[in-house]
Amino acid sequence: MKKIEAFIRHEAFDEIRTRLAGMGLPSMSISEVKGSGRQGGYTESYRGARATIFMRPKLKLEMVVDDADVERAVDVILELAHTGEPGDGKIFIIPVDDTVRVRTGERGDVVLAPHPEDEPEG
Amino acid sequence: MKKIEAFIRHEAFDEIRTRLAGMGLPSMSISEVKGSGRQGGYTESYRGARATIFMRPKLKLEMVVDDADVERAVDVILELAHTGEPGDGKIFIIPVDDTVRVRTGERGDVVLAPHPEDEPEG
Amino acid sequence: MKKIEAFIRHEAFDEIRTRLAGMGLPSMSISEVKGSGRQGGYTESYRGARATIFMRPKLKLEMVVDDADVERAVDVILELAHTGEPGDGKIFIIPVDDTVRVRTGERGDVVLAPHPEDEPEG
Amino acid sequence: MRLRSLRTAWVVAGMLLLGVPGLAAAAGDGPSPTDIAVNSVWVVLGAVLVLFMQAGFAMLEIGLSRMKNAGAVAGKIIINLSIAVLMFWATGFALAFGDGDGFLGQMGWFMNATDAAGDTNSLGLNSFMNAIGAYNIPVEAVFFFQVVFVAVSLAIVFGTMLDRTKFIGYVIFGVVFTGLIYPIVAHWTWGGGWLFQDGFLDFAGSSIVHLQGALAALMGTIILGPRIGKFRNGKAQPIPGHSIPLAMLGVIILWVGWMGFNAGSTLGAVGLNFADIAVNTNLAAAAGVIGATVASLVIFRTLDVSQMGNGAIAGLVAVTAPCAFVDPWAAVVIGLVAGLLVPPLVVLVDRMRIDDPIGCLPVHGISGIWGTLAVGLFATESRIGALPAEAGLFYGGSGHQLWVQFYGILATIGFTGACSLVVFLAIKYTIGLRVSEDEEAAGLDISEHGMYGYPEQFIEVPGAFPESTRHSAGLSSLTRPTTTPG
Amino acid sequence: MRLRSLRTAWVVAGMLLLGVPGLAAAAGDGPSPTDIAVNSVWVVLGAVLVLFMQAGFAMLEIGLSRMKNAGAVAGKIIINLSIAVLMFWATGFALAFGDGDGFLGQMGWFMNATDAAGDTNSLGLNSFMNAIGAYNIPVEAVFFFQVVFVAVSLAIVFGTMLDRTKFIGYVIFGVVFTGLIYPIVAHWTWGGGWLFQDGFLDFAGSSIVHLQGALAALMGTIILGPRIGKFRNGKAQPIPGHSIPLAMLGVIILWVGWMGFNAGSTLGAVGLNFADIAVNTNLAAAAGVIGATVASLVIFRTLDVSQMGNGAIAGLVAVTAPCAFVDPWAAVVIGLVAGLLVPPLVVLVDRMRIDDPIGCLPVHGISGIWGTLAVGLFATESRIGALPAEAGLFYGGSGHQLWVQFYGILATIGFTGACSLVVFLAIKYTIGLRVSEDEEAAGLDISEHGMYGYPEQFIEVPGAFPESTRHSAGLSSLTRPTTTPG
Amino acid sequence: MRLRSLRTAWVVAGMLLLGVPGLAAAAGDGPSPTDIAVNSVWVVLGAVLVLFMQAGFAMLEIGLSRMKNAGAVAGKIIINLSIAVLMFWATGFALAFGDGDGFLGQMGWFMNATDAAGDTNSLGLNSFMNAIGAYNIPVEAVFFFQVVFVAVSLAIVFGTMLDRTKFIGYVIFGVVFTGLIYPIVAHWTWGGGWLFQDGFLDFAGSSIVHLQGALAALMGTIILGPRIGKFRNGKAQPIPGHSIPLAMLGVIILWVGWMGFNAGSTLGAVGLNFADIAVNTNLAAAAGVIGATVASLVIFRTLDVSQMGNGAIAGLVAVTAPCAFVDPWAAVVIGLVAGLLVPPLVVLVDRMRIDDPIGCLPVHGISGIWGTLAVGLFATESRIGALPAEAGLFYGGSGHQLWVQFYGILATIGFTGACSLVVFLAIKYTIGLRVSEDEEAAGLDISEHGMYGYPEQFIEVPGAFPESTRHSAGLSSLTRPTTTPG
Numbered sequence A, B, C: 001m002k003k004i005e006a007f008i009r010h011e012a013f014d015e016i017r018t019r020l021a022g023m024g025l026p027s028m029s030i031s032e033v034k035g036s037g038r039q040g041g042y043t044e045s046y047r048g049a050r051a052t053i054f055m056r057p058k059l060k061l062e063m064v065v066d067d068a069d070v071e072r073a074v075d076v077i078l079e080l081a082h083t084g085e086p087g088d089g090k091i092f093i094i095p096v097d098d099t100v101r102v103r104t105g106e107r108g109d110v111v112l113a114p115h116p117e118d119e120p121e122g
Numbered sequence D, E, F: 001m002r003l004r005s006l007r008t009a010w011v012v013a014g015m016l017l018l019g020v021p022g023l024a025a026a027a028g029d030g031p032s033p034t035d036i037a038v039n040s041v042w043v044v045l046g047a048v049l050v051l052f053m054q055a056g057f058a059m060l061e062i063g064l065s066r067m068k069n070a071g072a073v074a075g076k077i078i079i080n081l082s083i084a085v086l087m088f089w090a091t092g093f094a095l096a097f098g099d100g101d102g103f104l105g106q107m108g109w110f111m112n113a114t115d116a117a118g119d120t121n122s123l124g125l126n127s128f129m130n131a132i133g134a135y136n137i138p139v140e141a142v143f144f145f146q147v148v149f150v151a152v153s154l155a156i157v158f159g160t161m162l163d164r165t166k167f168i169g170y171v172i173f174g175v176v177f178t179g180l181i182y183p184i185v186a187h188w189t190w191g192g193g194w195l196f197q198d199g200f201l202d203f204a205g206s207s208i209v210h211l212q213g214a215l216a217a218l219m220g221t222i223i224l225g226p227r228i229g230k231f232r233n234g235k236a237q238p239i240p241g242h243s244i245p246l247a248m249l250g251v252i253i254l255w256v257g258w259m260g261f262n263a264g265s266t267l268g269a270v271g272l273n274f275a276d277i278a279v280n281t282n283l284a285a286a287a288g289v290i291g292a293t294v295a296s297l298v299i300f301r302t303l304d305v306s307q308m309g310n311g312a313i314a315g316l317v318a319v320t321a322p323c324a325f326v327d328p329w330a331a332v333v334i335g336l337v338a339g340l341l342v343p344p345l346v347v348l349v350d351r352m353r354i355d356d357p358i359g360c361l362p363v364h365g366i367s368g369i370w371g372t373l374a375v376g377l378f379a380t381e382s383r384i385g386a387l388p389a390e391a392g393l394f395y396g397g398s399g400h401q402l403w404v405q406f407y408g409i410l411a412t413i414g415f416t417g418a419c420s421l422v423v424f425l426a427i428k429y430t431i432g433l434r435v436s437e438d439e440e441a442a443g444l445d446i447s448e449h450g451m452y453g454y455p456e457q458f459i460e461v462p463g464a465f466p467e468s469t470r471h472s473a474g475l476s477s478l479t480r481p482t483t484t485p486g
């Protein structure tokens, strides 16, 4: 089991999610972060005072997957998050010891088995 | 040392926190995330245009605990976050190499020793 | 490769970022979290009803660095986030298996090599 | 029956407010076009101020509701305003102001200005309402002024019912309340009905508008029950509104609108000292804020901003009945007491396990009662003038006026309370009044309206977070070429 | 040419609205200072209400735009209001209301109240505008009332253009529109021009103010193209506005302001029944909300709050032309139809791949057309009075009036559409009308104004998140010593 | 001493504004009830507009403060409005407008309309204020109009003091300012005091209301010191306000309210051309926006929205003194200069290490001075009329008027500056004026009021984030049964 943590542009997410879900990997979480890296800061100005903002909004995508799925998931992200400009982000792969599904109490790899996405309600 | 990362429903958090604090484990952090998994999306509509929202708000609970405390913490979360419906979330256990307390500079297991919660101020 | 996750006060961040960037480590991400620990809660009151808030706003700083840089980064955070009061926060060090730069597809340590910060635009 | 003489007395009393001989000329040959114009300008603009109070209620209720329900509150306000306008036009105005008996009016449906008797009011219109004939303004000006009042009363109703009521429940209750319940009670006093004849005084509606609204609100919240999570282990939990700034904007707008609400209730300008009423109203509002602030400080040891705002409204509600009948210092006392009562009453309501998110019951209910009674305490002989009423207890009255005010309140409580209860119960047991627990948890915005009121706070909106390969501050379009900078 | 007699007819017609003999006295020796004062109070306060509509447009447009563009919308509103005031003073007022020919006015630049002929209006001022001489108010009151109208029209223009237009584009178009395009069309009817003489009726501007604005808006959005992400694979995507509460505040403010817009358009008070107009306006707005709510329910199976608000505005726009010429029930029908049309039209606009974030085209465009035509259907003989027009088709008219209304609309569409297209194209091919993709993605706030409208939502603001070694609730400053508590 | 004749002159001057003979009839036998009514309607509604400006200041100050302090600003506004109303009633009105000497009024406490001399004003009331006797409106109308002015002045005071001042500090200063300081300065001119007799002209209060407020604000911020983080290494840091949309709403509301502020200051309608004043006021506001926009562009190379809004207010403040005395083109120049000055002055204030979050000093202070001086430059003979003043330097004046304006400003600066300094210092060294660093970091909302103004942005509110086992869009309550859907 590995956790993939990807810091990407917001624009890229929609397609990534669709592709991953299509591959049986719809389970993931995202959150807002601000980040800096190679991409430079930019200057904002308010009432004549200026400051440089180094931390730009990024999306953090986290998904824990079975070892077998790591590479295909990374490939998808790599392909779709790529623009070639500074600020495209980074992907980190982190070891995970165990996984528990709260609904059933199941543990281990079985929790991470790829599955199709359910139909939307409503 | 292990880090527990639990993606749970917001409603469950209050009781979990209280129980964990009662067990000497009040140290934790939470943040807003949006997630998808077994739980399906839902449709929203605005001015006649419709779209399906797959990412639903969840709470991410992170706490680093001593190896000895992992199971009891997981049990608490499992018990209180459980409703039996899709969307209950998942718990991940991730290895941690080291821990530092900023206030004192202490390092290692001592930092994670269970302790009672302080009285609220004010 | 290690991931440093530091839960710190907001006030401390600016200086930490500047110092780390000066050391060639400008790559990092931050996010809003709420945390509890040694620092007690506080009471808020609304229309005569009172409740204790245990979770206080904190800043989560995450940066993946080369093994060689872990200690100097931790030292910077430790120094600048320290006030000596409860609530200063904690730093966790987590193993990382791999790192990918989305822009170039590069993998491994090369991605994490220290680099100077670019000039701000605009 | 003919009420004209009574209503004329009412207007004459108004003139006496000023303490001058008044419109001698007008007595002879009817009001001049100029006088009608002046009166109309005042009343219509007063009505516009009262209409603006809808924005006040919207902001107050939105501000004090949850973020996930903010859009639903907005939708509720606009539909209820619309229902009030249409229903009061269709039936309410006739029931309230049409000629009829002491209990209800019986003609003038759809503001139709012709009655069987072919009566003519002073403006040359065939008139269904002798009550209004005595006002020197067109019937449409009266209608406009009155219709915005009923909309205020309806807005008050739903203040306790935020965050858990079905949209359709608002709609149905609104139709019945504005088309039937409110007009009947309004008729008793303002339509020249039995309470008016008994000498009951409620200048601008402490009981007619505010207490009525609060009574319906009380029934509504009792039948709905509290919001999920409001009471835990028998203890009230804070469920803070999501935006104190918007709530305070609402309070200030209400304060401003109240200038039309009270001072405009002279229903005319010539020979009337409406400025006096405006001053009393301001003094009471200010004193209400001071009262609530001090009480919050003493009782809660905190300066609760939402209750400071409540204090202003409590003072305004309380002075609404007596504003034309009392001296300025009395207005200050009336407002101060109303404000002081707010914080303890908020706690009391909580203790009774009644969930009232915006403080509607203390602010419109108890203050409405207090204000109506205050007439019986502070009204002065000279300000009552020719009205069939008596000075207040503190001004040499026998206490009779207090007794009239008291049973007027009781009648309102009995009638409006009972009617509201029946209607809400009927809704509950047919289509249902409250949303499901899931929908409440999800928020009314998404579950009833398909979209959050603040979408970017809850869902991933495409492009919500500004990211781009590069962006830079300032002035792109003025100093840079239109091509994307490299 | 001299238009005074025509304008006098207009005012006389206004008097007939009331159904009473009117200002007999005034006929002889001119209006008294008192009458002038009453008229001025009404018109100036009506203008203030219309000025307040700028807050309504600001809130509506801000609420329905993206969070990252909210500050830019705010900046746009204030600069456009300023441009309108200055340009209409410099040239617009003269073109619209100065003496001239049937197509445009030709004197009175900078509100300069002296003309070659040395004419004097009824207020003792040398007058450049005989058209206004017939109103019993100072020329400055007329100017104030008219200048806030042009500002409304300009605000409408930019409703479709949110989230992607360059600031400088707004400025340039605003100068031309308020200084040239709008005044000319206004002259045709309100300045006593050819459409007025043909009997075209547009009491307060369904076509002159709203349709004109919507036409320019249509041209603007066509030339701009849709926002990034609005259409995907040919399907319209929801791009929800970021704050329904602010948008609804905007709607209520507009509703309130419309009382001045329509009822104030009598341009006088003495002898005029403006309350009647206010009532019609309210009824139409209410019916518009009901219409849009029902249609939203039927078509989308959801209660779209933004469209409920649109329904109110659609009803208001539609009743703007006919408000003084129709009976209340007709106002209800006119508003209801306007409201019912909103949801299907919003879908239609989407289908045509036109991006209209706030529903400007259905609400101001189609409703403006519908309202202008409705005059030809519902106008009554007695309300038209001495105006050179005919009753509506449903009131025994021959249909001629409908025909006049129709070609009046066509003329407006042709002229304003063509002029707007030319101006927008000129801007596009010189300095550019649309920001770059990067800037759009980043948001106009940061790329054009250097700072977000809601900075704490986007950037790390020092100290934005309240953290401190310790903090505790309540009352520190009142009960604690000034030293930091240990 | 008796000031009646002076005040009569003032009113006569007002009449001359119109350029017509005026109220010939009134001279003989006193104003008619109709005239009193018209005047009262105008003045009372003008006062309502000025009262509404409190919403403007609330939104402006809330919008430009930090999110964590937004509730505290709301609380401050409402308490200060209340203090102003009560204190001005108790003492301020008497000091400002009661009969007395050239320095202060000495009777009329609690608006008590009886004086020793048993004088009677023209409305049949025993009068304490001969100054007001000359106005043809009830004393209550004058009070209402004046009390909302003092509330404006007080709101200005605290614009510089956001984000760090103790609640109790606001309260104490408010009591002294509205009950003592402001009334004395107001007496000098508007109460017929020594400055009035010297011919000092300040029509609606550029110096009396705005400069006074700004002076107190300057003292306040100097004694408080800057917010934590405002200056780093001697350089001003941007601390952006959290909501430009609310700030802009505030600006538009202020603009709207200013119509009452300036045009209402005629204190009557009959025989007065207040529309002219409204037009001048609009022109100056618009020009102010243009000025600030251009200067922001040139100096900062960015279109700072908050400064565009400041430009509007700067223009309005500047035209407040001269609005009745100058021609439209002069109003444009006055506004433009005021707007152009804003951006450089904001920088200058920063350079002086003075922390002024909303631009109070440039906008109310310098603009107030500029506007007061502008009277000495642009006032025209005919508009000054019978007032004891002289035409401006550019209209053939000797420069004497400029000199009078100049020392009037100096006197105001000296008196109000000194008094404010003393009061703020007294507060500082007794109970303390500034919250602790911890409280400032935590935010005033939580530390002084026990709860955030936007709770869901900061704390975990139960149920704030809409989650539930399932939820679905739309219409639940209308199409689904009341049981939870499976």
Ligand SMILES: Nc1ncnc2c1ncn2[C@@H]1O[C@H](COP(=O)(O)OP(=O)(O)O)[C@@H](O)[C@H]1O
Residues within 6 Å of the ligand: A007, A008, A033, A034, A035, A036, A037, A038, A039, A056, A058, A085, A086, A087, A088, A089, A090, C027, C028, C029, C062, C063, C064, C065, C101, C102, C103, C104, C112
């Ligand atoms: N070492 C790191 N640790 C944590 N986050 C990082 C790290 N490097 C990059 N990021 C995240 O990725 C985002 C983009 O990184 P950046 O270095 O600008 O991309 P690139 O390498 O393509 O130029 C940053 O804004 C930050 O959020």
Ligand SMILES: Nc1ncnc2c1ncn2[C@@H]1O[C@H](COP(=O)(O)OP(=O)(O)O)[C@@H](O)[C@H]1O
Residues within 6 Å of the ligand: A027, A028, A029, A062, A063, A064, A065, A101, A102, A103, A104, A112, B007, B008, B033, B034, B035, B036, B037, B038, B039, B056, B058, B085, B086, B087, B088, B089, B090
């Ligand atoms: N593999 C995963 N990686 C990251 N987050 C996950 C993963 N699986 C689930 N989650 C988080 O848990 C939430 C609930 O998961 P879900 O699969 O719907 O629950 P269940 O398995 O009980 O049906 C998701 O919304 C997401 O935030």
Ligand SMILES: Nc1ncnc2c1ncn2[C@@H]1O[C@H](COP(=O)(O)OP(=O)(O)O)[C@@H](O)[C@H]1O
Residues within 6 Å of the ligand: B027, B028, B029, B062, B063, B064, B065, B101, B102, B103, B104, C007, C008, C033, C034, C035, C036, C037, C038, C039, C056, C058, C085, C086, C087, C088, C089, C090
């Ligand atoms: N074990 C933990 N797991 C996750 N977050 C933690 C843990 N301990 C502390 N934190 C984070 O650090 C913050 C400060 O910790 P606290 O214990 O109050 O500091 P200190 O140890 O200096 O008293 C907390 O609010 C929380 O966000």
